[in-house]
Amino acid sequence: MTFADHFETFHGLPVFTLPEMREPGEEKLPDADAVAWRLDCYEAGELPFDELWRSFTDRVPSTDVRALVVGPWWDDEYSDLRPALELMVADAERFPALRALFLADVTGEECEISWLQLTDVTPVLEGFPQLEEFGVRGGDSQGLGEDPLSLRPVRHEALRVLRFESGGLPGQVVRAVGACELPALERLELWLGVPRYGGDTTVADLAPLLAGGRFPALRHLGLQDSELQDEIAAAVASAPVVAQLESLSLSMGALTDTGAEALLEGQPLTHLKRLDLHHHFLSEAVADRVHAAFGSAGTEVDLSEHQTPHRWRDEEWRYVAVSE
Template identity: 55%
Template sequence: MAIGRHIEEFHGLPVFNVEAALADGKPLPPAGEVAWRLHLDYDADGSFEELWESFLAAVDGTEVRALVIGSWWGDDGMDPLTETLALIVRSAGRLPALRGLFLGEVTYEENEISWIQPADLTPLLEAYPRLEELVARGAYSTYGEVPPPYLRPLRHEHLRTLRFESGGLSGTVAQAIGACELPALERLELWLGTEWYGADSTVEDLAPLLDGSRLPALRHLGLENSDLSDQLAAALAGAPVVAQLSTLSLALGTLGDQGAAALLAGQPLTHLTALDLHHHYLSEEMRQRLEDTLGAAGTALDLSQTQNLDDDRPYVANGE
């Protein structure tokens, strides 16, 4: 299941394509009423920086609440995020109302998720201390090498939602989040990915997150798109953070009967309003056990997208 469609809403706002509107000379909506999508086609005239400056010249930047950054093609393909991110960081004074930012909102037809080259997000969070939602899609992975710092420990008072979408997430990202002070964080979603695309996260890397003490406001945890789903389920069965959650997700991964049995044998989960397990390898018998135990208690279960149970190598939903 590759990412084949662009999002239509972000940070509670409809997404509006800046490039198309500027090219066609169409009137622009009020700056605070949409999530502005900046996307540069591979054959577009000009650079992403020129598009960025045209955007800031055309709208009232002081009212912009959300940005969605799509492709940022350069002369030699889709460059690393480094320069584009630096451009956003330098513009912080022109975007004082920015609260939501999606980096790398790119479909597989434009660039595979494992080809989206990221950058250190720490300067961004430092430049935007009132940012509330950050989504980063790309190859935040290692491929057996020592990865650059994609995130360094910091304190951020206002971040409420943090999501990494990756086909192979470096364990250093989970370690850094666990070392951060994020007192307002309510939603954390990590696409951990598969070792085939650079994932090297371990349950040990996630231990500070599973403890929960450094994330007092956390109410939703997603450990998703992982080929370690059974191990993660076993860890969550006794993890202190689960008691403070309202919703939990192990979706998009390789969860099988072993992991589901560990969840059911662990601490009570009936306080959860929702448990998302879609894209799984659960038998019909196990799905029924979950319905009888949790569904009957009022937890909304997503058990859709049952995969082929005969697969010798279960796969995650988003790898390449």
């Protein structure tokens, strides 16, 4: 899948990309707390990230910045995120108002999602204890970076939204999320991806998330973009965590009638305000049953983007929405 557009809003704020430096008196920037600031080495005149970061902290009152979006952090060759992340974390005390951070607002034209060279993102949660929203895109399944996307279990009191977008999310990250203590977490979204791009998460890895109790404030759970979408649906159908949810997303993956039947035959889901199953491989008959079972109870059901399996010789191939 191609990410066609950059964020227009983030954390409830319009996104503003820091422009190239202008002469004194010519530059007019928004108030620091009025926008989500986006840093993009290309848009800033192909500056190296360390120079772009210094330019940002010199020109914008960092104490008032509420949200930050990091776009391409390389100015020439693709490079590892780690040095850029170390710069941001080292300056954490200069950003007491920062409540939201997204790493890698990058389109497919700029870099394929499986090429994005990330790193251990735990220092973000350790360095910004007031952070309420944290998102990451990528995973470097090509092994180009010095260290892969990873996470260590942490306790974070303020985090309300956690989102990993990947065409192949390492199982280690999923297990670490399940071992974190996040008492304020309301929304969790994991794009699991496919094995050939590093998505080696198993259904067993999801067990701590599905058991309930780990995240008492959780109201939305997204387990998405997986070739194992049927098996995940079957596990969710009897998962204790579902009772506390207001919305559930099993979208973007290879969901078939088998997974949908598991949801229909499992525990009641009619308390959900929204059930997102978009990008699926359901037959028309089963899709109608899902609409009838949940829609009639007032649940908003998204069954858009019906897919047709690809055929190769005598086999059918079902694909996820985001892998490359």
